[in-house]
Amino acid sequence: MTRVALSRLPGDRVLVVEDGAESVLAASELPSYVGVREPEAPRWVWDDTVRWYPSLLAAGVRVQRCHDLRLGHHLLRRAPAVDAQLLQGAESAYWDRLGPSTPSDPALFSVDETAEHLRADLEDSRQLAAVAASSEATRLGLLLAAESAGALVAVEMTYAGLPWRxxxxxxxxxxxxxxxxxxxxxxxxxxxxxxxxxxxxxxxxxxxxxxxxxxxxxxxxxxxxxxxxxxxxxxxxxxxxxxxxxxxxxxxxxxxxxxxxxDQWVSGGRFRPSYQPAGSTTGRWSSNGGGALSFPAQVRPAAMADDGWRLVVADVAQLEPRVLAGMSGDQALAKSARGADLYQGMVDDGAVASRNDAKLGLLGAMYGATSGESGRMVAGLTRRYPDAFGLVEEAARAGERGQVVRTLLGRGSPALGEAWERDPDDPPPDADSQARYRRAYGRFTRNFIVQGTGAEWALCWIADLRNRLWRLGGAGSLVDRPHLVFFLHDEVVIHTPADLADEVAAEATAAATTAAGLLFRDLAIDFPLTISTVRSYAEAGKPGAAVDS
DNA sequence: CACACATGCGCC
DNA sequence: AGGGCGCATGTGTG
Structure with a gap:
């Protein structure tokens, strides 16, 4: 696939590098240049999607695929399967230090004049070489593509906004x-x-x-x-x-x-929070403006579709337990996951007495509960689902030994000590507090592999769904046709013309199947969705909420 | 005065 | 002695 690397040059110019051939554009020419190339769908390679994509969208140009070098660099630098030496080279220290920017202040990230004008083509070559030399090249390639697609989705969602009354x-x-x-x-x-x-x-x-x-x-x-x-x-x-x-x-x-x-986050009838892909160490998104990821149920009634439009709200039932079943290859848990309610599946399987026990036990295993009701349930379930519970247990022990762990697609956890910085002025910790610290890190690594792989599943899901929604067609720009307006770890909201709502729902389901196949291949793990077509977000998920039309 | 931290709550 | 976040306020520090 063609890759086209874009770099900023002084004086509002853009350096374009394609197959080693260099050319220079005025920044103002970029939308028409990208727009005209877009049907051929090259992969646009740039330092940070937030620095490039908003102005393209504003000019009516939707990008099909990109490679976000900042996200890629941070990911590869910490990926256990990557030789970090291969990322060293011209300007690499700047790439190490690049922080996130926000749509309201895209220049915030630049550390100095040089960082403002980093050469995207050089960093791209290093990242490609680092992935190619890795023992997990295929998985890391998928992760980078998914992460970059997520970056596109994030900018598009801020651009479109959640319809707000x-x-x-x-x-x-x-x-x-x-x-x-x-x-x-x-x-x-x-x-x-x-x-x-x-x-x-x-x-x-x-x-x-x-x-x-x-x-x-x-x-x-x-x-x-x-x-x-x-x-x-x-x-x-x-x-x-x-x-x-x-x-x-x-x-x-x-x-x-x-x-x-x-006043701050709603404008033009839209709530426009700022999303930060991979903002948390596990790869989950965070939000650095507007509080998108802690958007409370109390105000959801105000999120309402435009007249003649609907919100299609889709969420995955028990995403992380299903991911655990998939990544551990636990046949018994995979069997319980076959159906709309994994916890009920465990009850039907005879593993536990009640749905609540199932939930307590699984969450306890993923979070590292050691006491209480939850901790007690873990012991019994470990015998029933040895592969799944063994996998998180092993991740916890690796953490306690001070080892890093990785997600299914190869994202590495921060190292012990890197995870929580110590104050050098503090007295050296005694044996007791060191042991506590290691156990805390073990709980972190235990959860990291599941939460992180869950985030990867969700990225693949929204990346595929984004493309499916575009292919659903309709005329006009992004916001004239079905488009994503909200994403919250395991839940998406799509704003769509009412007559396309059923098709949108079907695409959300198909995208979930794609994501499951990408991550778990032949190990058919079900990821059933709960989907509601509603006028107001607050109606989603409630029985009888469906809009007749 | 600015800043970092603690607390408590929202979401998954 | 259960993981990950953001945000607002009050409080304590330099």
């Missing part, structure tokens, strides 16, 4: 909090809750946001608490606790997803 959002806020207050003031209903809390604890002037003040007030009232978590407070029957819990809930809504949040 500010009137619905404001009505919701007004109902719960009262009218929008002046800057710096609490809304009426929140202030009223503060008054209730003060009265209940006989503490005029109490600031419920102050931890020391609040703890003192609770103790004076005879409540023996050392923290203010909702779960702790709920255990105490005191009239003030009810008011305090309501205050905490409303205050969180006001502060996190209230008017100020809307």
């Amino acid at each position: 500010s009137d619905v959002h404001e009505r919701l806020l007004a109902d719960l909090l009262g009218p929008r207050p002046p800057r710096g003031a609490r809304p009426e209903k929140l202030e009223a809750t503060v008054a209730e809390v003060r009265a209940a604890f006989d503490a005029p002037g109490l600031n419920p946001d102050s931890r020391p003040e609040m703890l003192a007030a609770l103790r004076r009232a005879g409540l023996d608490v050392t923290d203010l978590r909702a779960s702790t407070l709920r255990a105490h029957a005191h009239p003030g606790v009810v008011a305090l819990l309501r205050y905490k809930q409303l205050a969180h809504l006001f502060q996190t997803n209230g008017w100020a949040w809307s």
Whole structure:
């Protein structure tokens, strides 16, 4: 496949390198240049998708495939199967240091003038050579392609935005909090809750946001608490606790997803958060603006499709347990995974008494629970599913020995010590705390292989789905046809003309099959989706939510 | 004054 | 003595 490397040059020019041939364009010519090449679908190679793609999209150019060198560099540098020496060369130290940029500030990442003008073609050659020389070239190649496709999706989703009805959002806020207050003031209903809390604890002037003040007030009232978590407070029957819990809930809504949040992240009828692919060490995405990945259920009613359009919401049932079954090749767990509910499958298989036990046991195994109900379930299930439980157990032991682990497609975990930086001023840790530290790292590596491989499955899923949605056709640009508008680890939302919703749902299912095949080949693991076609995101997943049309 | 950290909550 | 994140506030530090 043709690769075309794009690098920025001083003076708003772009260096284009294809098969060793160099040419120079003015930056303003780039959209038409890319647009005209795009039907042939070369792979565009660039430093960071966020630095190139938004302006192309704004000019109406949709890119089919790319290679994101920043993501690739960080991934390959830590991949156990890659000889990191092969990534060394001209400017490689800059690539090592490149941090993420954001759509609102794409230049933020540049460390100095040189980093602004890195040669994409040189780094691309090194990455290609490093992959080719690796013992896991095929898997790493797939991972790089999926990661880069994810970077395209991330920029496209910020560009398109999640359809947002500010009137619905404001009505919701007004109902719960009262009218929008002046800057710096609490809304009426929140202030009223503060008054209730003060009265209940006989503490005029109490600031419920102050931890020391609040703890003192609770103790004076005879409540023996050392923290203010909702779960702790709920255990105490005191009239003030009810008011305090309501205050905490409303205050969180006001502060996190209230008017100020809307001012900053909603524009033109769209919620446009910023996504950061591979923002977490496991390869999961994170979000560095707008809080996309902690988008609370409370405000989802405001996410509404345009008139004549629908939201197709698809999520994978028990993604990580299924991934564990696939990567461990555990036949018994794969059998329980055959169906819509893996946990129920374990019950039907006679492995556990209840669905809840199954869930506790599996989550416990993946997170490294050692005690409580969850820890107790793990022991019994280990005998039933030795390959699956053995795999995470071995990952934990490797971590405790100080070894790095890798995902199915070859992403490496950060090393012990790299995972959590130590303060050099701290006294050297004693044997006890060293052992604790190693066990904590073991829990991390245990979870890393499953969470990381789950992220890889999801990347393959959205990458294939993105292409399928484009092929579904329709005329016009990205936002005139079915397109992804939200992604949350194991769930996607597609905004689509209503008459295409059924086809979109079918493509989401087909893409899940593709992803399963890419990762697990012949080991047919089912990844059933829960799909809803709705007007409002809040209706998704509920029985009877389907829109008749 | 800016900054880092702790706490608590949201999501998976 | 269960993994990964982001965000807001208050508090303590330089």
